[in-house]
Amino acid sequence: MDERDLYADLGVKKGTGAEEIRKAYRKLARQFHPDVNPNDPKAEERFKEISFAYDVLSDEEKRKRYDEFGMASQTPGFDPEQARAYTRWSEGARRSPFSESFSTNVDVEDLLSELFGAERAQRARQGADVEAQLEVDFLDAVRGEEVRIGVGGSNLRVRIPPGSDDGTRVRLAGKGSPGARGGPAGDLYLRLRVRPHPFFTRRGDDLLLDVPVTVPEAVLGARIDVPTPDGPVSMTVPPRSKNGQTLRVRGKGVPRRDGGRGDLLVRLAVELPEADDPQLDELARALEPLYRGARVRRHLEGGS
16 A cells, blocks of 8 residues: 555644644545536545545544554554564564574464364364444445445445445455355455535434525525535525524435435525625615614523
């Protein structure tokens, strides 16, 4: 595996805190996400790089292993204790005066069979199960897409169950450690880690999306297009909508095991014009009479 610098991929230094790493990832994810850069292979590849880096550096245990062993620590089935033991052994072998003539091409099972009889060596044994973590894109987990992973020098296709979340376990039968003496291979268990999305936030089976609207759209009402996991849909912003008001688009959330789906919760964010124009001040002053007598902060009264 190439010895990449995952800290450089996110533009942070080694030792950077978890919150800064999260902010760096979200900033880059918004810039390079495939939804923002359709049909741009370079942006897609960059997004994969920063997503992989975030997956490793945002996980305390994986980050610790990466700092100690580098990219080798991210291969499926990597055992840090075995790696440390091998390092200790290799260092000891190099210090030994017999290191150049010592051979490690010894079948341990053959050696044990000589000591304890042939029955042990002839017994077929199933290979050990292997568990690894697989980082997947947010929408791939929601929609249930097929992803490819490299295991033991071969590429495997993995079907992600629709509606998967952090911790979902996917079993690949016979893809674990090989068996001994003709025994079957063990299984590979992939524990999913879902990357955060630049726009969507998951709340159970619902998805939350903050959508900016203009003052006229909020006051007068409008039809606007909003993204969903299935593509954009048109929805109505009712007249007199308020900042922070949540609208519901039914059936556009996360798939459930019973065949249903959650909803998309659209939270309106009313935005003022960015232009530094005196006309905006005049419009604000014209609105002042409409607030006369209104207690817009009445819910805060009596709080101290």
